[in-house]
Amino acid sequence: MKFSENWLRQHVPTDATRERLAEVLTAIGLEVEDVAPLGEALDGVVVARIVSAERHPEADRLQVCQVDAGQGEPLQIVCGAPNARAGLVAPLATIGTRIGELTIKAAKLRGVESNGMLCSAKELGIDADASGLLELPGDAPVGAPLAGYLGLPDASIEIKLTPNRADCFSVRGIAFDVAAATGGEVTPFEASPVPAVIEAALPVELHAGADAPRYLGRVIEGVDAATPTPVWMAERLRRSGVRPVSLLVDVTQYVMLELGQPMHAFDRDLLHGPVGVRRARAGETLKLLDGRDVALDDEFLAITDADRVVALAGVMGGFDTRVTDATRNVFLESAHFAPAAIIGRSRRLGMHTDAAHRFERGVDPALPRAAIELATRLVLDAAGGQPGPVVEASLEAHLPQPQPIALRRARLARVLGLGVPDAEVARILRALGMEVSATDAGWRVLPPSRRFDIAIEEDLIEEVARIHGYDAIPTTLPGGASRIAVPSETRVGEDELRAQMVARGYFEAVNFAFVDQSLLQAWQADAGGVALANPLSAELGVMRTRLLPGLVAAAARNLARQQSRVRLFELGKVFDLAAQGEAPVETARLAAVIQGGAQAEQWGASARPADFHDLKGDLESLAACAGARLEFRPASAPHGHPGRSAEVVRVDGEGPVTLGWIGELHPRLVRSLDLEGTLLAFELDLEPLRRRSVPRAAALSRFPSVRRDLAFVAPEGVPWAALEASIRQAAGPLLAELRLFDRYVGKGVDPGFRSLATGLILQDNSRTLTESDVDVVVAAVIAALQQEHGARIRG
Known part of the structure; x- marks a missing residue:
């Protein structure tokens, strides 16, 4: 997640320095991966307009520009940027200004005087684009300091989020954590309803049950979609890693970054209605905004227009109903989709979108209305238009509802190993947006709907620990005797x-x-x-x-x-x-x-x-x-x-x-x-x-063993394992060892048979075996082989 430092400070005013802010974010689990300062030391850089631009008499790639910098008389500037032209508004570094390691001075370029430098975004340290001059809107105030106009200096901060912190995929979500950690307060969010002035609306239907329990839509007519995105909005998007595209698209992106609610804008004139949400059907296809045609099945959640698929819910909109600069009537969408209905869908299509990234981890089900009101206000302020009523379809039974959790004072102290004052615990939880009421044993806490990761008491203990500070938890050695596990003799390791x-x-x-x-x-x-x-x-x-x-x-x-x-x-x-x-x-x-x-x-x-x-x-x-x-x-x-x-x-x-x-x-x-x-x-x-038997010591027999070798002919289809089992069964406890020492097939043995030679080693622990004892065992083995397997002693 990447965002603008100034944008965050707007939501949570704090006196913490940039370095301290980065330390706090990392300490509370929002690991800062990068801090990129933007627009440092721009004193002397002003907004200027090129009045005229003529080719340099001695250089084909240079132009001699007359530039209005708000100082009365135009300044003559020699510029080599390919986009320098009459009427362009761009930044001008005046004489004496220091840009990086360069101090701007009056100079002559190929014999022509130059009294300043028109700048690119890279030269000013606010972007990586060095292809030409930074083009500013035509209504930018000429002569005004550039830093004030663009809201500089600033910094682009990138943090690494764990999958459970979906609420921090927005500037406002991060603000709650920063407020709790720094003792500040999050500024109230103004999302007052925008009243409808026309009756234009599209009906909304839900046919996906718990997968899509809330969907809001609003028609705005008479929009000038070709209006440039306001500079302040475009700059916040750039500093958050998003390239501005067009006003309507940028508004939906801006709302997503600020509140965490993905949105989509349709061209109203390309819709017939009603707009619905359902499971896609096998065989349906959709052309996405990126121009790809994808095949759908019932694993995907589809946005439909009169049962025609027009967007892939929670992933990407459709190409055929997209907004363009020619759009005059727009339909704004803001919805809540269950994570299970979105997880893995974009990956199946070989893509990754910001909307899917958020919906997969869980988006606040209470956000859609606030988001659509904010987007409406932004569109009206920038492009005009007449809004219709907000149409909402909701399945309340399927909307996730936060449940109260009991946090015990004793349990908190036992897990953390220290006692956190009651007032501090209540402050931390309230600063994180939770409702807290005291009980005899501790607190009753209702987490906000945006916190999908808080469900049990241990989750609350973790919140207290990370905001109070892991470095405040004392280091103590474990006490008590350790239990040594003895390997079992009955199992092989x-x-x-x-x-x-x-x-x-x-x-x-x-x-x-x-x-x-x-x-x-x-x-x-x-x-x-x-x-x-x-x-x-x-x-x-x-x-x-x-x-x-x-x-x-x-x-x-x-x-x-x-x-x-x-x-x-x-x-x-x-x-x-x-x-x-x-x-x-x-x-x-x-x-x-x-x-x-x-x-x-x-x-x-x-x-x-x-x-x-x-x-x-x-x-x-x-x-x-x-x-x-x-x-x-x-x-x-x-x-x-x-x-x-x-x-x-x-x-x-x-x-x-x-x-x-x-x-x-x-x-x-x-x-x-x-x-x-x-x-x-x-x-x-x-x-x-x-599995292993426990070893038992036993004395070796003091009496001699007797060996008898038997050669018998057995059918090829009878495996040795079956013959061995019969021999051991017939020989009984006197058989100390059985050895197979020869196998023969050939002359003297009928086809389909084989000759096997075995050694029977017999021994008793209590006496010396007699000849008759051995003969009884041998006779029993021969009889068993003949009766059970058709084997016979080889002659």
């Missing part, structure tokens, strides 16, 4: 998991928690996605439902930058909308992706590409941190390669728990992501993986 992944050669990636909807669709993972109401960009519009889409995209960026061996992991949360209307469910996940060589390039081992078993080994080492035993079962995830991916199941503890997925990405998905080669990945739910 996230740092431990990270360290394990790093030890296996992975790099940690941190991706945005929001992604492109089309990316999730490519992964067939868009179901349950949570759309953001106000995304940073169109590519970051949905909360992620999986970690892998973002992680694989990060791997792709590395591969595109000549990183031939990529190993990335990410530990983060995913979000899923469990049911319509319910809050999204957050789930902590761990994901990893690899491509390239199984080992880094070296001379000691032959190069080979990483495969499923390399990734599976990394995952099992991770599970070992929690003492977890995993099973891998066939999976049918849409992003996984059929037959080369698996479901990861934790089988120790209280029954099997599905952790996630591991495997090779589907070739079709890899191609759609514009990748090459084989990508392997896994993604697991974090919490079930972190």
